Amino acid sequence: MKDLEDWRREIDRVDGEIAKLFEERMHIVEGIARYKQANGMQVLDSAREDAVISKNLGRIEDQGLKEYYRQFLVEMMNISKEYQKAILNIGEDVAYQGVRGAFSYIAMKRLFKDSPGKPYATFEEVFSAVSSGEARYGVVPVENSYTGEIGEVFDLLKRYDCRIVKTYNLKIDQNLIGVKGSRIEDIREVYSHPQGFLQSEKFLKGRGWKQVDYGNTAASAKYISEVGDVNKGAIGSVETARLYDLEVLAENINTTDNNYTKFIVISREELRPGSVFSLLITTEHRMGELARIIKSIERYGYNMLNIKSRPIKDIPWEYYFYIELEGDVVKAGDLLRELEENSKYLKVVGSYSR
Numbered sequence: 001m002k003d004l005e006d007w008r009r010e011i012d013r014v015d016g017e018i019a020k021l022f023e024e025r026m027h028i029v030e031g032i033a034r035y036k037q038a039n040g041m042q043v044l045d046s047a048r049e050d051a052v053i054s055k056n057l058g059r060i061e062d063q064g065l066k067e068y069y070r071q072f073l074v075e076m077m078n079i080s081k082e083y084q085k086a087i088l089n090i091g092e093d094v095a096y097q098g099v100r101g102a103f104s105y106i107a108m109k110r111l112f113k114d115s116p117g118k119p120y121a122t123f124e125e126v127f128s129a130v131s132s133g134e135a136r137y138g139v140v141p142v143e144n145s146y147t148g149e150i151g152e153v154f155d156l157l158k159r160y161d162c163r164i165v166k167t168y169n170l171k172i173d174q175n176l177i178g179v180k181g182s183r184i185e186d187i188r189e190v191y192s193h194p195q196g197f198l199q200s201e202k203f204l205k206g207r208g209w210k211q212v213d214y215g216n217t218a219a220s221a222k223y224i225s226e227v228g229d230v231n232k233g234a235i236g237s238v239e240t241a242r243l244y245d246l247e248v249l250a251e252n253i254n255t256t257d258n259n260y261t262k263f264i265v266i267s268r269e270e271l272r273p274g275s276v277f278s279l280l281i282t283t284e285h286r287m288g289e290l291a292r293i294i295k296s297i298e299r300y301g302y303n304m305l306n307i308k309s310r311p312i313k314d315i316p317w318e319y320y321f322y323i324e325l326e327g328d329v330v331k332a333g334d335l336l337r338e339l340e341e342n343s344k345y346l347k348v349v350g351s352y353s354r
């Protein structure tokens, strides 16, 4: 009979072969990661993973080993994805404000498909995480097409060393969601954020359902999934429903079909070339100062996409301006020098593409 040492020598031989094959596989995976990056593809490809599993299970002759081999393949592909994310620098370092399943989370996932993201309670914490290097990117909303701008975010752009590197418009669709097996007729109470109720006003009118303000749409969905009561519904996005294993009982219940929230991605990275750039500017509190700025912009031939004013907090009744211009910041040196000469304060806060 073989002793333990003999068995282990055989294991060592097989492990030696696996090590070589592992290295070979991971080198191929590296090539795939770079290909995906170059072609804007995400790391995960579930259809390919299913194909890898079924093809390889077919190669296993010992039936009793199939389930173990399936687990082995799943783990091997998890390691492969981890390696790809490490190569491509995709980490948990995308900060967002809110909770998993909320609209900021959904915007973050659309922008960074492979990142689980890192939730923070406030906008300021997101800015602080990015400017300290704790997070590489941050995702925050700046404006809703229905309720208007989120002023605090502009103030934070002024205070923190962060720049806008990308913008994203998220269509806000509200849906009635319920636990598996529930129907609209079962619903007695609905949970959501006040905005969720407001945006679904027309749909909710006359139904006699009790409306419970539950902080945010994701927390509402999580709550109804935990209590598992067919009489309780929530209002939120399809993604939120999916995340908490809930069913969509009525789709697109928002009163207006044109509700968008614009998000920005902030980073500490150097400004990159782009097709739009944005500035924060303050002028002397004198007649004609702002007109002078706008004239310079016109003379250099830049189309102004947006101008907003925000109060300068410590000087009552004085304002700073947020200006968005169409063009490449890299080529705007002359304009920026002229604006700087004619302003009290100038900061380029973003360069991105539309």
Ligand SMILES: C=C(O[C@@H]1C=C(C(=O)O)C=C[C@H]1O)C(=O)O
Binding pocket: 029, 032, 043, 044, 045, 046, 048, 049, 052, 076, 077, 080, 081
């Ligand atoms: C390597 C790839 O990326 C991922 C990892 C896989 C693997 O290790 O086999 C398969 C599918 C993807 O989720 C790929 O797309 O082929």
